[in-house]
Amino acid sequence: MPSKAVKRARPRASVGSIEAVTEQLRAYATRGVFREFTVKESRQAAEYRINWLTPRPLRVRFDAKSSLLTLVDLLPDISPRSPMDLALRVFVAGRFSTKLPEHRRISKQLVRKLVVVNSNRKTSLRLTLNKKDTGAGARQALLLISEIFQNFLAGPYHEYMVRNFDLRED
Amino acid sequence: MANDTRTTKNAGTVTRRDFLGSSASVGAAAAAGLVAQAASTNANAAADAKSKPAIRPPDEMKTRDEAIKPANFPMDGAQVFAKFCKDEGLAALFCCPGNYPIINAIAAEGIPTYGGRTEGSMCSAADAFSRVTGEIAACSGTEGPGFTNMIMNIGCANAARTPLLVLASNMTISGDDTERRIQQAYQQPTTEGLKKYGKRLIDPSRIYEYSAYAFRQLKTGVPRPVHLDFPGEVTRARFKEPGELQFYYDKTRYRTESKPHPSPADIRKAVEMIGKAQRPMIVASTGVFYSKAWDALKAAAEKNDIAIVESGPSRGHFSDGHPLSASVAPDAMLSADLVVLVGQYCMPSIGEFAFGPETKYIRVDPDPTDIGRNLPIDLGIVSCEKAALEALADALPNRRRPQWVEELAKARKAFEAENEEYYQLGLKYSKDTKLLHPAVIGRELSDFLYAKDLPKEQTTIAMGGYGIARYVRRYARAFRPGQICNGAYQYGAIGPDVAYTFGTAVAVQNGVGPQKAYKGAPVIGVTGDAGFAYSGMELETFSKYKVPAVIILYNNNAWGVYTSGRSPRAMHMYLFQENLRYDKVAEGLGARGEYVTTPEEFRAALVRSYDIAAKQGVTTLLNCQAKKEFWSQGTYPPGMVRNVEPGCMSYNH
Numbered sequence: 001m002p003s004k005a006v007k008r009a010r011p012r013a014s015v016g017s018i019e020a021v022t023e024q025l026r027a028y029a030t031r032g033v034f035r036e037f038t039v040k041e042s043r044q045a046a047e048y049r050i051n052w053l054t055p056r057p058l059r060v061r062f063d064a065k066s067s068l069l070t071l072v073d074l075l076p077d078i079s080p081r082s083p084m085d086l087a088l089r090v091f092v093a094g095r096f097s098t099k100l101p102e103h104r105r106i107s108k109q110l111v112r113k114l115v116v117v118n119s120n121r122k123t124s125l126r127l128t129l130n131k132k133d134t135g136a137g138a139r140q141a142l143l144l145i146s147e148i149f150q151n152f153l154a155g156p157y158h159e160y161m162v163r164n165f166d167l168r169e170d
Numbered sequence: 171m172a173n174d175t176r177t178t179k180n181a182g183t184v185t186r187r188d189f190l191g192s193s194a195s196v197g198a199a200a201a202a203g204l205v206a207q208a209a210s211t212n213a214n215a216a217a218d219a220k221s222k223p224a225i226r227p228p229d230e231m232k233t234r235d236e237a238i239k240p241a242n243f244p245m246d247g248a249q250v251f252a253k254f255c256k257d258e259g260l261a262a263l264f265c266c267p268g269n270y271p272i273i274n275a276i277a278a279e280g281i282p283t284y285g286g287r288t289e290g291s292m293c294s295a296a297d298a299f300s301r302v303t304g305e306i307a308a309c310s311g312t313e314g315p316g317f318t319n320m321i322m323n324i325g326c327a328n329a330a331r332t333p334l335l336v337l338a339s340n341m342t343i344s345g346d347d348t349e350r351r352i353q354q355a356y357q358q359p360t361t362e363g364l365k366k367y368g369k370r371l372i373d374p375s376r377i378y379e380y381s382a383y384a385f386r387q388l389k390t391g392v393p394r395p396v397h398l399d400f401p402g403e404v405t406r407a408r409f410k411e412p413g414e415l416q417f418y419y420d421k422t423r424y425r426t427e428s429k430p431h432p433s434p435a436d437i438r439k440a441v442e443m444i445g446k447a448q449r450p451m452i453v454a455s456t457g458v459f460y461s462k463a464w465d466a467l468k469a470a471a472e473k474n475d476i477a478i479v480e481s482g483p484s485r486g487h488f489s490d491g492h493p494l495s496a497s498v499a500p501d502a503m504l505s506a507d508l509v510v511l512v513g514q515y516c517m518p519s520i521g522e523f524a525f526g527p528e529t530k531y532i533r534v535d536p537d538p539t540d541i542g543r544n545l546p547i548d549l550g551i552v553s554c555e556k557a558a559l560e561a562l563a564d565a566l567p568n569r570r571r572p573q574w575v576e577e578l579a580k581a582r583k584a585f586e587a588e589n590e591e592y593y594q595l596g597l598k599y600s601k602d603t604k605l606l607h608p609a610v611i612g613r614e615l616s617d618f619l620y621a622k623d624l625p626k627e628q629t630t631i632a633m634g635g636y637g638i639a640r641y642v643r644r645y646a647r648a649f650r651p652g653q654i655c656n657g658a659y660q661y662g663a664i665g666p667d668v669a670y671t672f673g674t675a676v677a678v679q680n681g682v683g684p685q686k687a688y689k690g691a692p693v694i695g696v697t698g699d700a701g702f703a704y705s706g707m708e709l710e711t712f713s714k715y716k717v718p719a720v721i722i723l724y725n726n727n728a729w730g731v732y733t734s735g736r737s738p739r740a741m742h743m744y745l746f747q748e749n750l751r752y753d754k755v756a757e758g759l760g761a762r763g764e765y766v767t768t769p770e771e772f773r774a775a776l777v778r779s780y781d782i783a784a785k786q787g788v789t790t791l792l793n794c795q796a797k798k799e800f801w802s803q804g805t806y807p808p809g810m811v812r813n814v815e816p817g818c819m820s821y822n823h
Contacts, residue, residue, distance in 0.1 A: 032546025033527050035520055053521035101577055103449070103505060142527045150504055150524040156808030159733065 017064045018046050020135035025050070025060070028142065053149045054165040060141070067131045069141055074148070075123040077164050084160070088123065089116050091152045095144060106144060110137045114144075225760040227714050238280035243412065247377045248275040248405040250415065254381040256281055257421065258389075260335065261305035261682055264292035264673065268312020269339035271405040276308070282680060284715060286672070287707040289316040293323035293336065294666035294705065298673030300332045301484045302630055302652035303683035304460050306388050307673070308335035314355035317399070321360065322663055324395050328364045329661035330483035331456050331515040333393035335384065336361070340399040343372060357399040366394030374407030379417040382424035389425060392515050392537050393460060429461075429554035430536055436551045437561045440510070440532055443549060444474060444566060447508035447530075449574045451496060453523070453816050456482040457513015457535065457555040464488065464651050466559035467512075473563055475571035477502065477578055481514065481523075481816035481823055483659040486648030486684075490818070491626075498647070499581035500524065500814040505574075510534065513555040516660050517544040518823040524814050534558045589613065589644050592808060599806050600769050606794045607806070608638050608724060610769045612645035615694065615722065618776050620647055628691050632674040633657050634667025635698040636730030637801055638722075640811050642696050643819050651684040652677075658821050664697075664730070665704025668721060671695025672708050675717040675789075692783035695721035700729045702752055709791060713760030718783035720776065721791045723752050728798035733810075749795060756791035767795040 022039055025048055029037035036051035048060040059072035078085050092114060095106040106114065113128035125144070129137030153161060161167035240256070241249035248271035256279040263276050263283045277283045286292045289311030296307035311317050317338040327334040341354050348354075358368045367387040369380055384396045412418045444450050454467055464487040471478050471494050478488040479496040488495060496502045503524040510532045511517075517540065530548040533541050534555060541550035551558055589609075596609030620626040627649045633639055634657035648654045657663075657670045674693050681689025702723055712719060727748040735741035753763025762782065764775045772794060779790035803809030813819040 028527055031548075033520070101505065101573075103507070139528075146504060146526045149521070150526070150814070151501065154500070154524065154812050154814045156803050156811065158810040158812045159803050161812065 017067060017129075017131060017134040018044075018062060020133070021062045021069065021129075021138045022046055022048075024135040024138040025142075053145070054167075056165055058145065062134070062138075064134075067129045067134060067137075069127045069129055069134075069138065071125040071127075071141065071145065073122040074125055074145070075164075077121055077160070078118060078123050079121060080118045084157070085118055085123070087155075088148075088152065091148070092116055092125065092144070095147060104143075104147070106140050107136075110140050225713075225758075227716075227760075231714065239278050240280070241275065241278065244408060244410045246271065246275075246405065246409070247374050247400075247407040248272045249278075250377050250409060251381055251400075251405075252276045252279045252281070254378060254385075255279070255308070255335075258385045259305070260308055261303060262296065262299055262307045262676060262680075263310060264295040264299070264307065264676075265289070265310035265337075266292055266312070266316055268316045269310045269337055269400065272337055272339065272400060273310050282676070284672075284676060284711065286669075286711040288705070289319040290321075290323045291666065291669035291672070291705040291708045291711075293320040293334070294326060294669035295673030295676065295708070297323065297327040297330065297332045297334055297666075298632055298655050298657070298670035299677045299682070300327075300334060301330065301655045301670075302674050303677045303685060304462060304652070305683055306333045306335060306385075308337055310337040312353065313338060313340050313357075313399075314353035317355065317357055318360065321364070323666055323669075324361060324364050324397070326659075326661040326663050326666060327395050329516065330659050331393050331460075332395065332483070333388045333460070334395040335388060336365070336395050336397040338397075338399045339405070340370060340401055342402040344403065358397065361395070361397045364395065365397045366392075368397035368399075370399045371401065371404045373416075374404045375409075375414060375416050377404055377407070378415040382417065382421075385421075386425045392457070392535075392540070429557055430552055431557045432534070432551045432553035432561050436549065436553075437558075437565050439549055440551065440562060441565045441567075443508055443530065443532060444476065444510075444562075445569075448571070449477070449505050449577070450474070450508040450510065451477040451479055451502075451506035452510045452512055453514055454478050454480050454488050454512055455514040455516075455816075456484075457515060458482075458559070459484050459487050459513070459651060461513065461554055461556040462651075463513075463556035463559050466556055466563055468492075469563035470559050470566060474566040474569045475575060476510075477506065477574065479503070479816045480648070480818075481820040482516075483656045484652055484654060485656060485818070486653035487651045489649045490647040491649055493575055494578065496578055496581070497817045498585050499578050500817055500819065501584050502578050502581035503814065503817070505577060505581075508532070511545075512559065514823070515540070516823050518815065519544045522823060523816055585644075592641070592644070592811070595807070597769060599800065603797060605767055605800075606724075606769065606772055606796050607800055608641035608796065611638065611722060611724065611772065611794055612642040614769060614773050614776065615642065616645035616647065618773075618780070619694070627653065628688050629653075630674055630678050630685065630688065630691070630693045631655070632667065632671040632693060632695045634664065634670055635696050635701055635724055636664045637726070637810055638696060638698050638724035639821070640813060640819070642722075643813075643821070644811070646818070648818075650687075656821055660822060662821075663704075664701040667695060667697035667701045668705040668708045670705075671697075671719050671721055672711055672717065675712070675719045676715075679717050690718075692718040692720060692780055695719055697721060697723050698730060699723060699725045699727065699746060699750065699752065706752070706755060707759065709756050709761040709789065710759040712789040716787040717789065718787045719789045720779045720783055721789065722776075723791055723793050724796055725750065725752060725793055726796040726798045726800065730801070730810075732798050733801060745798070751793065753791055753793040756789075756793075762788055762790035763793060764790060765793045765795065 034052045038049045040047045045063045050058040061070045115126045117124045252275035266289045293309040296309040299307040477496040504526045512534045532549040533547045534551045538552045592609040593613040596607035599607045632655045678685045729744045732744035735744040753765045756763035766772045801810045
């Protein structure tokens with residue numbers, strides 16, 4: 001139970017939004033969706049380390065003040081403006097399309113903004129979540145990761161996966 | 171092309187009636203055809219054909235059909251064992267000489283027997299035979315060398331959960347540890363980790379008892395290889411009457427046909443979960459095939475509009491042509507909100523099957539000790555697959571899920587569109603290079619087997635190779651049980667492909683199990699130039715037994731993993747001499763060979779070879795010349811395509 005002092009120190013909405021994200025991600029871990037899951041929370045932010053779809057752990061950072069959830073360096077080794085970089089941007093943007101079935105679509109209500117950032121050949125995804133439901137927003141982030149690894153990267157990226165995600169060559 | 175002396179003038183398509191009708195004339199035609207196979211168009215070869223003895227099967231092939239002579243008491247140990255195998259329905263034996271008393275006794279009992287060129291290949295032939303029939307087959311080899319030649323192949327069968335009976339002789343008990351004479355080896359430790367059960371028989375009077383041990387293991391639970399090794403004292407022992415054998419009684423007393431059935435509470439829970447799901451999917455794997463549960467699977471799926479996707483070492487227990495099939499709809503996998511894994515003996519780990527984070531899992535398996543391994547479950551059901559599917563089919567309410575069915579259709583269409591895109595790229599690359607791109611091979615094969623005059627259910631495929639399989643799997647379809655043998659499944663061995671094709675072809679030639687309706691039809695084999703080296707000599711075995719097949723060999727002058735040669739000094743280890751003529755090797759072994767480099771040549775050669783296989787029982791090797799750079803994503807996108815599992819591209823799990 002947090003003390004009164006702690007309660008005063010943390011803005012209610014921020015605490016709630018972090019807790020909602022953590023709770024949602026922890027629920028996946030409890031169900032066994034992740035192989036490993038650790039969390040480090042501070043007053044305004046949380047950082048999660050998730051071992052899930054590949055041997056390379058995912059880093060997820062959530063900033064409560066800005067409601068920004070970042071998939072840190074999700075995809076390494078992509079040259080800016082390369083065909084893969086461009087294809088990824090098109091794919092990510094396309095996840096909002098109403099042509100997709102609802103259960104495969106990223107909700108604009110829950111993810112207000114989604115930006116692909118390529119810095120030093122490392123691609124991160126920044127999702128600005130709806131502050132009113134950051135937990136559901138975190139689920140959208142997981143859905144997006146799943147689509148990227150199971151759908152986008154299942155395309156012509158065998159060599160890329162071998163190089164960067166320990167996919168066995170044979 | 172070096173085969174024009176052997177091609178038919180009317181290279182039309184072949185229907186089931188054609189090959190059944192032609193079977194009567196196969197004997198005479200084949201003899202002539204095989205003699206003709208020795209011919210070649212170049213002058214030297216023509217001269218050879220005139221002056222040198224022609225390739226032909228031994229006269230003794232005829233005596234293979236002499237009257238069966240089942241043994242009766244008094245019998246020796248080998249005869250007791252063979253009689254036991256006959257009584258248990260052993261469907262075939264594939265072997266090389268060695269373990270003589272056992273293989274001779276099995277042949278005498280009338281069990282179909284085949285002798286090939288290496289024990290390893292014969293082991294894989296038996297493995298494939300089981301994968302496309304669901305029946306138990308045996309392989310056999312001589313003591314040390316023959317037995318150890320089978321190790322890779324036993325490993326393949328073990329990974330595929332094949333009910334394979336591995337037999338080998340093993341010197342004498344009296345000579346144990348002495349290294350007296352030759353070939354002594356401790357066999358059982360060698361198969362540790364590669365079998366379900368194994369035993370070196372010691373006490374001759376227990377040979378019947380241990381035969382029961384073997385078949386109890388082969389016929390119950392999750393199958394895997396069973397390995398028996400026979401010292402000479404056991405096979406040579408004489409038994410005047412049954413009373414001299416321990417535990418000698420009928421099979422109804424040493425094993426049961428009873429299967430584990432699901433608890434009613436588990437079925438109620440499963441029905442409830444399926445009821446709550448919007449997009450349920452069943453992964454129908456190995457256990458569905460071996461429990462022959464395809465009718466129950468279809469009934470459950472159709473009653474509640476549950477999608478079905480296949481995985482495992484064989485395909486076809488749910489037709490790819492069914493509106494509920496997701497095997498050729500990889501994009502639908504991420505939409506499934508409930509997955510029922512049925513008979514998925516080789517379990518993927520998290521992330522290996524392309525399901526989403528919200529998916530819940532039910533697992534149906536006869537082995538409770540495996541449920542929950544690798545993939546956490548929401549419900550586990552201990553049951554025989556057939557019993558569970560029958561119970562589900564009974565308990566599920568009728569329900570239509572039009573949106574889900576529509577999504578499956580769209581996903582199938584999207585996959586076909588992607589395959590068409592790869593084919594068009596392949597045609598362009600083939601035109602540019604005058605070499606065959608793998609997408610072209612896959613698509614042209616598919617058109618020939620499913621889009622023209624052949625009944626689409628007719629042709630069984632032994633799918634092998636490394637890179638080539640990644641393409642051909644995308645285009646190959648299964649419309650009935652046992653139509654595709656997934657060669658490289660799980661163990662990833664690329665070498666046994668020709669042997670897998672032989673076992674598959676024997677199963678079809680004899681019309682065993684689900685192959686019955688297609689008895690005598692030619693089969694298709696797929697292999698690569700690397701894999702061919704391991705079992706290519708079995709082309710001779712095809713010819714000797716007149717087992718018809720068309721084997722597509724993807725020849726890209728390299729190991730499929732050649733891109734792993736990361737430095738100029740290392741690259742030579744990954745490469746072969748270029749443009750090797752495997753087709754001529756085939757000719758030298760009594761089969762046909764054709765060398766093709768363009769889509770047009772491939773198309774024509776495929777029609778011609780299938781026709782000859784159907785009408786004359788002659789196997790052809792199609793040497794398809796490609797280039798290694800087709801695997802380069804940068805130069806020839808999409809390069810080495812990735813697999814999405816489960817579904818038609820599955821081979822890991």
